[in-house]
Amino acid sequence: MYNLLLLLKITNYFMQTDFSLKDYNSFHFNVKTRYFETLKDPAYLKNAIINREFDTDNLFILGGGSNVFFRDNFHGLVLHPVGKEIEVIEENEAYIVLEVSAGYDWDEFVAWTVEKGYCGLENLSLIPGQVGAAPIQNIGAYGVEVKDYITVVKGIYLDTGADFEIPAEACRFDYRDSIFKHELRGKVFISHMQLRLNKQPDFNISYGQLEEQLKGTEITQQAIRDAVIEIREQKLPDPDVIGNAGSFFKNPIVQKAQYDFLKSQYPEIKAYPAGNDMMKISAAWMIDNARWKAYRVGDAGVHPKQALVLVNYGMAKPRDIMSLAEQIRKDILFKFGIELEMEVRLV
Ligand SMILES: Cc1cc2nc3c(=O)[nH]c(=O)nc-3n(C[C@H](O)[C@H](O)[C@H](O)COP(=O)(O)OP(=O)(O)OC[C@H]3O[C@@H](n4cnc5c(N)ncnc54)[C@H](O)[C@@H]3O)c2cc1C
DSSP states (O other): OOOHHHHHHHHOSOOEEEEEOGGGSTTOOOOEEEEEEEESOHHHHHHHHHHSOOOGGGEEEOSSSSSEEOOSOEEEEEEEEOOOOEEEEEEOSSEEEEEEETTSBHHHHHHHHHHHTOBSOGGGTTOOSBGGGTTTTTOEETTEEGGGTEEEEEEEETTTOOEEEEEGGGSOOBTTBOGGGTTTTTTEEEEEEEEEEESSOOOOOOSHHHHHHTTTSOOOHHHHHHHHHHHHHHHSOOTTTSEEOSOSBOOOEEEHHHHHHHHHHOTTOOEEEOSTTEEEEOHHHHHHHTTOTTOEETTEEEOSSOTTOEEEOSSOOHHHHHHHHHHHHHHHHHHHSOOOOBOSEEO
């Protein structure tokens, strides 16, 4: 059970109790947390961990809430990083290394880099969430992943309060994956991330849809950002209008032999090489092919334009969306022999 005084010590602010997370999760589920506080200075958290016993099983770090799925009320403390700081760590004619704090809104940070002419992140425009969450699932879009630019992830171990600095090579970044989803899952607070961005144009417009959108346009960093925003706005539902957490499932990666078999059954199947004789199958294609796209039961549904996005049209409860997700998973397993894995983090 949480000690209120201890929690006040951590945060040094007035703490909210029985706080609704409706505006802090992009599905807009009206779930409550026992305690809620914003965290501006990681030192408060560090000191609290070092000085007192801390039940980290009941602590949840919540960024923008755009990749979480609260199944129910949360009976512990939700800490929400706030604060926006950018520090220049190193700079020369070719590149700049920046250290950014966890609470910075991701897209606001991307917009800032574009304004300054620091290249690399423009393809990742308009991804919801905070900077601190970006390394966790190695956010990616339109041919770019944040791992391409991260140099170091910094933070605090929640069990000891010790600082850590993990170089990118040790973060085991992969497709929507990293060490923070495995050994370090729920065990760290990421306070900062360092990124190395190019000062010379270094654009990646090889992704089909982006290349198409930019046809006839002068390729600048701002033009790429604008094109990405335009594509995303056409394709993806705005969570402020229709609750969703982006891709609900990951694209499964299977052996080439399994893909070849599926291709013989479904010649139009969409897939991409994933290295080492593996293929990444489009989960959206399978869900669409299985006729789930635009399916709706009550206020839970599959978005009509993007089959990978499960949506809350208003009053859906977590169990309604979860039940729909389970039906889809079972159907895909039955039809294609593939088990879909959730991309969202279940809480
Ligand atoms: C409409 C929409 C479109 C999306 N498009 C994309 C896309 O194109 N590509 C993509 O990769 N993702 C996409 N996403 C998913 C999501 O935006 C990203 O995963 C994002 O990084 C989540 O950030 P967040 O701050 O909202 O994290 P949250 O949802 O708050 O948290 C996600 C996980 O990270 C942990 N966490 C958050 N901050 C910290 C921290 N500082 N320290 C330790 N742990 C932390 C949480 O505990 C949780 O486990 C999309 C989501 C939506 C709703």
